[in-house]
Amino acid sequence: xxxxxxxxxxxxxxxxxxxxxxxxxxxxxxxxxxxxxxxxxxxxxxxxxxxxxxxxxxxxxxxxxxxxxxxxxxxxxxxxxxxxxxxxxxxxxxxxxxxxxxxxxxxxxxxxxxxxxxxxxxxxxxxxxxxxxxxxxxxxxxxxxxxxxxxxxxxxxxxxxxxxxxxxxxxxxxxxxxxxxxxxxxxxxxxxxxxxxxxxxxxxxxxxxxxxxxxxxxxxxxxxxxxxxxxxxxxxxxxxxxxxxxxxxxxxxxxxxxxxxxxxxxxxxxxxxxxxxxxxxxxxxxxxxxxxxxxxxxxxxxxxxxxxxx
Numbered sequence: 137x138x139x140x141x142x143x144x145x146x147x148x149x150x151x152x153x154x155x156x157x158x159x160x161x162x163x164x165x166x167x168x169x170x171x172x173x174x175x176x177x178x179x180x181x182x183x184x185x186x187x188x189x190x191x192x193x194x195x196x197x198x199x200x201x202x203x204x205x206x207x208x209x210x211x212x213x214x215x216x217x218x219x220x221x222x223x224x225x226x227x228x229x230x231x232x233x234x235x236x237x238x239x240x241x242x243x244x245x246x247x248x249x250x251x252x253x254x255x256x257x258x259x260x261x262x263x264x265x266x267x268x269x270x271x272x273x274x275x276x277x278x279x280x281x282x283x284x285x286x287x288x289x290x291x292x293x294x295x296x297x298x299x300x301x302x303x304x305x306x307x308x309x310x311x312x313x314x315x316x317x318x319x320x321x322x323x324x325x326x327x328x329x330x331x332x333x334x335x336x337x338x339x340x341x342x343x344x345x346x347x348x349x350x351x352x353x354x355x356x357x358x359x360x361x362x363x364x365x366x367x368x369x370x371x372x373x374x375x376x377x378x379x380x381x382x383x384x385x386x387x388x389x390x391x392x393x394x395x396x397x398x399x400x401x402x403x404x405x406x407x408x409x410x411x412x413x414x415x416x417x418x419x420x421x422x423x424x425x426x427x428x429x430x431x432x433x434x435x436x437x438x439x440x441x442x443x444x445x446x
Contacts, residue, residue: 198327220311267295276306282309308323373436420441
């Protein structure tokens with residue numbers, strides 16, 4: 137149901153949030169020299185990593201739960217409004233080129249739809265119904281994970297997505313930047329990164345946005361590590377879709393194998409540019425089709441495939 141909070145009630149609610157708190161000591165910030173403002177802002181940003189560090193056990197538990205479901209074919213779905221929604225779409229859009237995932241495996245939903253990525257869609261964030269409708273277009277299953285993202289932790293769209301996903305049997309994660317948030321309470325895994333009041337009162341694209349990006353980076357990256365999308369700290373599932381990535385693919389094979397340029401190019405050619413397969417052909421001394429079979433049998437885990445050939 138769409139939010140119908142009275143404006144006065146909403147003002148009272150916002151005033152109680154740490155992310156919305158006014159900082160009188162910064163009331164004259166507009167009179168300071170630019171360098172001083174930059175120092176203040178940089179000092180604020182430096183506190184975000186520590187706030188994330190305080191929630192690492194909760195983040196790790198959520199990642200393990202996500203990886204377990206994605207290993208069964210489930211999807212990772214982000215849902216948020218405004219900055220939070222855009223950050224989810226950003227993280228989702230970077231998974232295919234980084235980890236060679238199908239675009240349907242990590243998805244970002246934003247209140248107001250694609251237009252809201254670049255423009256404000258008024259009122260969209262206040263609708264739980266809209267969140268349910270957006271989620272239903274994906275036909276969620278119990279193997280899927282839905283991550284509601286909201287700095288305030290009270291955004292109806294994010295809460296609605298989590299509540300609907302949980303009712304459908306999905307794993308749910310609530311990522312907020314205020315303690316005791318309704319979003320975290322609605323989810324199986326609540327992650328509250330308490331970054332404190334912003335430099336500009338209520339501008340949660342600042343520290344809150346940075347904190348959200350750090351956590352989303354962890355959720356997707358570490359999940360992909362757990363799924364065998366890396367070999368050590370090498371992106372062996374990178375998709376060579378442009379000149380930079382083709383050069384990176386060559387370098388990754390070199391770092392993993394120590395092979396020379398000619399052998400690497402032959403291996404990449406024999407495996408249609410698949411980095412993981414090329415590494416396996418060199419290290420296990422097998423041909424392209426055998427490498428593909430070994431990786432399929434090992435669930436895509438390069439270390440397991442290498443171990444299987446002794």
